[in-house]
Amino acid sequence: MNIALLPGDGIGPEVIAQAVKVVNAVAKKFNHKITFEEAPVGATAIDLTGDPYPDSTHQVCLRADAVLFGAIGDPKYDNDPKAKVRPEQGLLSMRKQLGLFANVRPTFTFPSLIHKSPLRLERVEGVDFVFFRELTGGIYFGEPRGRNEQGTKAFDTNVYTKEEITRLARMGFEAAQKRRKLLTCVDKANVLATSRLWRETVQELAPEYPDVKVEYEFVDAVAMRLIQWPKAYDVLITENLFGDILTDEASVISGSMGLMPSASLGTENKLFEPIHGSYPQAAGKDIANPLATVLSAAMMFDYAFDLKAEAQAISDVVNKSLAAGIVTEDIAEGGKAFKTSEVGDWLA
Amino acid sequence: MNIALLPGDGIGPEVIAQAVKVVNAVAKKFNHKITFEEAPVGATAIDLTGDPYPDSTHQVCLRADAVLFGAIGDPKYDNDPKAKVRPEQGLLSMRKQLGLFANVRPTFTFPSLIHKSPLRLERVEGVDFVFFRELTGGIYFGEPRGRNEQGTKAFDTNVYTKEEITRLARMGFEAAQKRRKLLTCVDKANVLATSRLWRETVQELAPEYPDVKVEYEFVDAVAMRLIQWPKAYDVLITENLFGDILTDEASVISGSMGLMPSASLGTENKLFEPIHGSYPQAAGKDIANPLATVLSAAMMFDYAFDLKAEAQAISDVVNKSLAAGIVTEDIAEGGKAFKTSEVGDWLA
Ligand SMILES: CC(C)[C@H](C(=O)O)[C@@H](O)C(=O)O
Ligand SMILES: CC(C)[C@H](C(=O)O)[C@@H](O)C(=O)O
Secondary structure: OEEEEEEEOOOHHHHHHHHHHHHHHHHHHHOOOOEEEEOOOOHHHHHHHOOOOOHHHHHHHHHOOEEEEEEOOOHHHOOOOOOOOOHHHHHHHHHHHOOOOEEEEEEEOOHHHHHHOOEOHHHHOOOEEEEEEEOOOHHHOOOOOEEOOOOOEEEEEEEEEHHHHHHHHHHHHHHHHHOOOEEEEEEOOOOOHHHHHHHHHHHHHHHHOOOOEEEEEEHHHHHHHHHHOHHHOOEEEEOHHHHHHHHHHHHOOOOOHHHOEEEEEOOOOEEEEEOOOOOHHHOOOOOOOOHHHHHHHHHHHHHOOOOHHHHHHHHHHHHHHHHHOOOOOOOOOOOOOOOHHHHHHHHO | OEEEEEEEOOOHHHHHHHHHHHHHHHHHHHOOOOEEEEOOOOHHHHHHHOOOOOHHHHHHHHHOOEEEEEEOOOHHHOOOOOOOOOHHHHHHHHHHHHOOOEEEEEEEOOHHHHHHOOEOHHHHOOOEEEEEEEOOOHHHOOOOOEEOOOOOEEEEEEEEEHHHHHHHHHHHHHHHHHOOOEEEEEEOOOOOHHHHHHHHHHHHHHHHOOOOEEEEEEHHHHHHHHHHOHHHOOEEEEOHHHHHHHHHHHHOOOOOHHHOEEEEEOOOOEEEEEOOOOOHHHOOOOOOOOHHHHHHHHHHHHHOOOOHHHHHHHHHHHHHHHHHOOOOOOOOOOOOOOOHHHHHHHHO
């Protein structure tokens, strides 16, 4: 197995380094030959090549069996609305060029961390749902977009085809069949033409999955219910922009943001990344929590290689590190806080 | 003063009726002559006229000094993506035709209800912020929108002009000056052309309000921080769609959703409404909580008539009803639950 390593910006390189240690340990234990090929992305790639997702990096991803990605983003680009190149453009063109149309974002709880949740215990205990966010369409890529000549008017286009909705929705239906058999389609069908196509398409697919109960909810209602009663959800499907907002909202409810992994799946390519950002304030300090990246590597063994035992071994050792308190300062309690690299060594 | 009454659908008529009792009591006590003119809107108006915002209703609003609005929405329209007329269209054309470009949505806590918040006490105690949501632009109204000929592709357009952003942003800046002097501009400037125009416009205005500190945050980050640490916010400004999602998310954090009022302001017209929906399951049962509508009437005295004492009198009596437990079943505890109409009578 050949893994493309894209550490990216901020704490990306540090957390990816720990995942590599763990993947190597798994390779050794289970007798796999795993090779890595590293490539720059994001602000790092801009500094090196002027392009946040250079073609050389794309080639590395194409020839890999899976991509392990750190984080992207540098504050020096954030407050400059006129910047020509932005690190985030690298993320977007990577998703588009690799055809990663489905972002899989599970939310679940770790009993030892649940008291860190901003929600009251009874609301969050046992929460277990997963978002399937469409990742290569919608207003992120729709044309036309830009300004009028005088620069006094700006516009973006949200666009979806039935095919784009269908392939994402089928993933959701199939996941629901393996879980609690509830699918929630999140849209704004009372306002948007694109949302009405989403709702219509899901309604047409539903009879093919008779064991799955389908619910339709408006995005504003879901933004509320995710906090009020997150246990109500099982599998949620939604478009790119709604997914961006709601998956981030969802990520804080478990109290374990630093542990949440994700997968971005396409027909040919598969990418795995922690959901946290590049956290520039912590970069280079060896204090970032590597667990989300390590659990993303577990998802990689599961989704990209179909190696369940290997994935399980990683989840198990993460749980052991939590139980033993071998954790970074963000989740250390009472006891000693360990460095990023120390946690990685212990896990490996 | 002449008030247009638009009860709308579901529980709308019941809660509006209580606000009318309270407004009449205030008129009597403070010696004002207040008249009401009622008009249909929403599903109710479709049933009567085929149009969710008929011109006759618009005329009633135009000649009024303020509009008091209940709620709109009927589930019979929700799961029919092909329905030709939708009640919500009435709401949208009302906003557009009345030029209600700023939706003012305060979030604050009532000490006696704070234990109903889904958030832990320390996170929500003392929360006090207000959203200014742009209400007549963006993807809600942008053209083109619709389908391709075969119906296999749908599209919506998000569009903003500098003027639209400026007038909303100025309201936010002015509100911040009267409050804790922090303004958060919520956008997605790392992806959207419209958001970059928002950020640029706000950056240009900022020097005119040197006493206000301005922060720029991405919508996904705000979706998180609203739950993690809502006390961080004072005044937030944002576009229509982000505002829809975030104000609803915000509405549940205080535990007092049934009490949250709102104002929708334009240059000529002003509308006041509870933020809760039409709650069709409760319609006609005399159980709906009228306090949000009553507090919207308080906002009306304040924002439309600049009558602070009258507004305060209403807030005071609402607080008294909470203290005395004269409340509907959704917030009654231990003691007896009162009917919608009983709460209205008591307040009046
Ligand atoms: C950085 C940004 C472009 C990106 C997005 O909006 O998709 C991020 O928020 C994410 O969710 O991965
Ligand atoms: C009913 C719907 C069209 C409306 C909106 O999205 O604006 C509602 O959610 C609101 O926030 O008032």
